[in-house]
Amino acid sequence: KAGVTQTPRYLIKTRGQQVTLSCSPISGHRSVSWYQQTPGQGLQFLFEYFSETQRNKGNFPGRFSGRQFSNSRSEMNVSTLELGDSALYLCASSSRLAGATGELFFGEGSRLTVL
Amino acid sequence: AQKITQTQPGMFVQEKEAVTLDCTYDTSDPSYGLFWYKQPSSGEMIFLIYQGSYDQQNATEGRYSLNFQKARKSANLVISASQLGDSAMYFCAMRDGGATNKLIFGTGTLLAVQP
Numbered sequence: 001k002a003g004v005t006q007t008p009r010y011l012i013k014t015r016g017q018q019v020t021l022s023c024s025p026i027s028g029h030r031s032v033s034w035y036q037q038t039p040g041q042g043l044q045f046l047f048e049y050f051s052e053t054q055r056n057k058g059n060f061p062g063r064f065s066g067r068q069f070s071n072s073r074s075e076m077n078v079s080t081l082e083l084g085d086s087a088l089y090l091c092a093s094s095s096r097l098a099g100a101t102g103e104l105f106f107g108e109g110s111r112l113t114v115l
Numbered sequence: 116a117q118k119i120t121q122t123q124p125g126m127f128v129q130e131k132e133a134v135t136l137d138c139t140y141d142t143s144d145p146s147y148g149l150f151w152y153k154q155p156s157s158g159e160m161i162f163l164i165y166q167g168s169y170d171q172q173n174a175t176e177g178r179y180s181l182n183f184q185k186a187r188k189s190a191n192l193v194i195s196a197s198q199l200g201d202s203a204m205y206f207c208a209m210r211d212g213g214a215t216n217k218l219i220f221g222t223g224t225l226l227a228v229q230p
Binding site for chain 2: 031033035042043045048055056058088090092094104105106107108109111
């Protein structure tokens with residue numbers, strides 16, 4: 001069974017540009033959540049989608065947005081990039097929205113560098 | 116507000132010895148889940164072990180066990196028989212009991228296994 005796939009793995013952008021990151025969850029999983037990891041702020045929750053609906057959103061500016069498609073694949077977009085957006089962006093998938101289970105698996109991440 | 120505290124920024128352990136990584140949490144929700152993840156230098160978050168707040172027994176997964184002390188709000192990870200490949204960053208995380216897969220992460224502990 002394939003794991004969570006994130007693309008691209010690495011990318012370099014310049015300030016002011018925008019970027020789109022993709023996450024393909026484990027087959028059959030309908031929940032996708034996104035996290036930003038930086039040395040200064042650690043791991044911070046961005047947003048969460050279930051069955052194409054955003055269910056939860058973290059404390060990030062409106063430049064950060066996302067969506068989920070009918071096949072459960074998710075994309076996140078960051079517009080007008082700033083130097084501080086340089087981070088590892090991680091995606092996690094689960095088959096359900098919550099519950100008494102530890103089923104929450106991450107991909108390898110997309111490492112974004114903003115110059 | 117929910118909070119995860121990992122007080123050990125870094126630890127050393129000799130190969131084949133056991134090591135305990137500390138994690139304390141704070142939540143007012145009676146239903147929650149606690150996770151431990153391993154993050155090697157590649158960046159991927161690898162799921163290790165899960166403990167639900169209503170689970171009667173401490174979780175175990177191979178060489179990993181979770182020492183869950185609910186009254187003290189602690190969820191320490193015990194790695195038995197450390198291996199060189201265990202060298203990585205370890206994160207404790209919590210999910211509350213609502214309809215969400217949002218995780219709150221600790222700041223992590225960097226474990227170095229010495230031969």
